Amino acid sequence: MSATARDQILARIRAANHAAAHPYADPNGPSGPSSPAVGGRADHDADADAAYEALSRRYLRAHHDPAAHDIAALFAERAADYRAVVERVPLPGPAALAAAVAGILAARAAAVPGPLVVPGGLPAEWLAELPSGITLARDEPPLPAAELDRMSGVITGCAVAVAETGTIILDHGPAQGRRALTLVPDFHLVVVRDDQIAADLADAFARLDPARPHTLVSGPSATSDIELIRVEGVHGPRNLHILLTA
Amino acid sequence: MTAPQVSGPQVSGQMPTYLGMPSFPSAARTAVADSQLRANLTHATHAIRAKRAGAVAELSDWEELRQAAKAIKDHTLAHLDTYLLRLEANVTRAGGHVHWAAGADEANAIVAGLVRGAGADGVVKVKSMATQETGLNEALAADGITALETDLAELIVQLGHDRPSHILVPAIHRNRAEIREIFRTQMPDAPAGLTDDPQALAAAARAHLRQAFLSAQVGVSGANFAIAETGSLVVVESEGNGRMCVTLPRTLISVVGIEKILPSWRDLEVFLALLPRSSTAERMNPYTSTWTGIQPGDGPENFHLVLLDNGRTSALADRTGRQALRCIRCSACLNVCPVYERAGGHAYGSPYPGPIGAIISPQLRGVTSPADASLPFASTLCGACYEVCPVAINIPEALVHLRAKVVDAKREKTISPERAVFSLSGRVLRSPRLLAAAQRAAGLGGRLVARSGRIRRLPPPLSGWTETRDAPAPPPESFRAWWSRTRS
Numbered sequence: 001m002s003a004t005a006r007d008q009i010l011a012r013i014r015a016a017n018h019a020a021a022h023p024y025a026d027p028n029g030p031s032g033p034s035s036p037a038v039g040g041r042a043d044h045d046a047d048a049d050a051a052y053e054a055l056s057r058r059y060l061r062a063h064h065d066p067a068a069h070d071i072a073a074l075f076a077e078r079a080a081d082y083r084a085v086v087e088r089v090p091l092p093g094p095a096a097l098a099a100a101v102a103g104i105l106a107a108r109a110a111a112v113p114g115p116l117v118v119p120g121g122l123p124a125e126w127l128a129e130l131p132s133g134i135t136l137a138r139d140e141p142p143l144p145a146a147e148l149d150r151m152s153g154v155i156t157g158c159a160v161a162v163a164e165t166g167t168i169i170l171d172h173g174p175a176q177g178r179r180a181l182t183l184v185p186d187f188h189l190v191v192v193r194d195d196q197i198a199a200d201l202a203d204a205f206a207r208l209d210p211a212r213p214h215t216l217v218s219g220p221s222a223t224s225d226i227e228l229i230r231v232e233g234v235h236g237p238r239n240l241h242i243l244l245t246a
Numbered sequence: 247m248t249a250p251q252v253s254g255p256q257v258s259g260q261m262p263t264y265l266g267m268p269s270f271p272s273a274a275r276t277a278v279a280d281s282q283l284r285a286n287l288t289h290a291t292h293a294i295r296a297k298r299a300g301a302v303a304e305l306s307d308w309e310e311l312r313q314a315a316k317a318i319k320d321h322t323l324a325h326l327d328t329y330l331l332r333l334e335a336n337v338t339r340a341g342g343h344v345h346w347a348a349g350a351d352e353a354n355a356i357v358a359g360l361v362r363g364a365g366a367d368g369v370v371k372v373k374s375m376a377t378q379e380t381g382l383n384e385a386l387a388a389d390g391i392t393a394l395e396t397d398l399a400e401l402i403v404q405l406g407h408d409r410p411s412h413i414l415v416p417a418i419h420r421n422r423a424e425i426r427e428i429f430r431t432q433m434p435d436a437p438a439g440l441t442d443d444p445q446a447l448a449a450a451a452r453a454h455l456r457q458a459f460l461s462a463q464v465g466v467s468g469a470n471f472a473i474a475e476t477g478s479l480v481v482v483e484s485e486g487n488g489r490m491c492v493t494l495p496r497t498l499i500s501v502v503g504i505e506k507i508l509p510s511w512r513d514l515e516v517f518l519a520l521l522p523r524s525s526t527a528e529r530m531n532p533y534t535s536t537w538t539g540i541q542p543g544d545g546p547e548n549f550h551l552v553l554l555d556n557g558r559t560s561a562l563a564d565r566t567g568r569q570a571l572r573c574i575r576c577s578a579c580l581n582v583c584p585v586y587e588r589a590g591g592h593a594y595g596s597p598y599p600g601p602i603g604a605i606i607s608p609q610l611r612g613v614t615s616p617a618d619a620s621l622p623f624a625s626t627l628c629g630a631c632y633e634v635c636p637v638a639i640n641i642p643e644a645l646v647h648l649r650a651k652v653v654d655a656k657r658e659k660t661i662s663p664e665r666a667v668f669s670l671s672g673r674v675l676r677s678p679r680l681l682a683a684a685q686r687a688a689g690l691g692g693r694l695v696a697r698s699g700r701i702r703r704l705p706p707p708l709s710g711w712t713e714t715r716d717a718p719a720p721p722p723e724s725f726r727a728w729w730s731r732t733r734s
Contacts, residue, residue: 005346005347005348005352005555006346008348008555009330009346009348009504009553009555009559010327010330010331012555012559012560012562012563013326013327013330013504013559013562014327015563016559016560016562016563016568017323017324017326017327017562019563020324020562020563020564020565020568021324023565041331044325044327044328045328045332047325047328048321048325048328048329048509051321051324051325052321052509052510055314055317055318055321056313056314056317057310057314057516058307058310058313058314059307059310059311059314059516059519060306060307060310063304063305063306063307078529081529082528082532142543145459145460145461145494146460149456149460162530164529165529165530166529166530167530172541172544178543178544178545179489179493179535179544179545180493180494180544180545183486183489183490183493183494184460200515201514201515201518201519202512202515204515205511205512205514205515206512208511210473210475210476210478210511210536210538211340211476211538212538212541213535213536213537213538213541213544213545214534214535214536214537215489215533215534215535216518216530216533216534216535217532217533218528218529218530218531218532218533219532220532221484221485221486221532221533222484222485222532223398223444223448223484223485224414224415224484224526225397225398225399225402225415225417225485226398226417226422226425226444226447226448227286227289227290227293227418227421227422227444228290228291228293228294228415228418228526228581229293229444230526230528231444231445231448232445233445233448233449233452234398234448234451234452234484234485234486234487235396235451235452235455235456235459235485235486235487235489235490236485236486236489236532236533237486
């Protein structure tokens, strides 16, 4: 760690900003850029914060007004746009959700054998209807990465979803698991409740706690690196299944 | 690097000028002659242009978002010291370690030391412009540490022993058939019968890198944003290789330019609306990761943030040039640039190609080398770059400003034919007698060198002027000569 580099960089920033703010000052004069005024740290913080609050933000808080639009339908449409498989549980209530989860996971298990990872805090009722052939693996104690690579998939909830962009946001709290859980397995089923869907980014970010780690997921893993054409399926889960429920 | 008004010693080890890089005009001449390269670039840039326009048109308040982003970045730059200290305090509070690097060599040495300290001899890397800029991979190799690029395009470049030619898609100069060939010959575990279907190529990369991700001890990343208020870092990506690198290794090292900082968490609502639409023409990129220091039980146990200056404070000291520090590396300006489309990224001789590269590279490295001095002229000033820039960087304005700097720097050193001609014409234009004589001479001389009324080639030292342009032949008689002949 270099205290000198830190001091040097900060001094150069202060001199540069002073020079930019005083273009006609004599660079060699007593009040030139080589001697910018230095106040206390608290003053600088207060100045920056006041100027920040005064910044003009004339953009829209949401591009679709939740009062006038079916935000959940917009989310479903936009997530499907990026090749996520989106389904809605036909009826309210835990039994219908459990039946839908069972159907999707049974199909996955039939296609790709292997255990399913279940994060801590996942509501037990989501798995109440699971057929007996499906093995579950709990992440307690944490499974090694190589072990996760042998799983056929993972089921989680989410923290927030964003209708405008078709994004789900994980904050890796209860029912979501640590980050590796939704990364290494090749299939991810995520259950999204209607009340978790924010209309747009502004509302979504306001609902999150920045201290937590987050993963924003918009469709399955993809790349545009070959001829700038998007193709799905690189390192992250190649199958993203979204189940919407009231 | 010249930063005359800014005190402090000059930093050592700037961004590498690629070895033996010629100036833009000669590099571009070679590139333009490569018809395969031109076809690849035209195909890719035209495809993305239309898509970007569609993604942008979807938001009725694009201009307001753009202006807010510009205002936030300008504000941050004006209080950069305050925000950096705040970021440092918050990263440290969350269990991370913050390092400061004035130059590229210093940053590379810090990273190498941390990798050794972690007991590793290899790292997995997320695509990062900052580490391209510092030449980290080469520096680590010299130290016996292997750096594995995991972004698909970076992997193509690394396997092909090639250089990046685009900010977002470093292998944009390669088409699918060329990529297949690189994989087939350079990737030991490439599947037999690999086709040039992009899906198959992506699957080959997935299989090739899987084991490296699962066993990696150290990850190295850059960051798209660093949030001062919370100490959070943000990496925007598509493939999931970024998530692998910032999640699975025990140690994570992020090298981040000091201008990547944003004051607060809520600013992401602006920048994550602008960046994906500008860069890949998506409403949102597939994956964005944010992390704040260390999260016990989830992800790396050690987190190091290396804050990099490497010439940024020199750019900051320039009232016109500093706007380049607003750049969020979306590469929209490359995709619309008529010069980039024809010359390709390699001609710019820098990790930062295209219009934004033409104003960033000369500011980070100075305008002393012929390659850097030629970059501000690598533009027609058509302004398409300014129009698409999501943070409203007035690239043409900065280019003209830097052209003046290049000319000023030359003036101090040598006598150029151009300068001699302009100083002579200054004298001639001040004197009616000399002007009349010059006009008579030009009328005569012009007829000698002109063909069909155009002057196409002048003898040296004037040949520099006619290399890239022609001129109409001067009239046989000047207006003044005609006036005095017919009216007196």
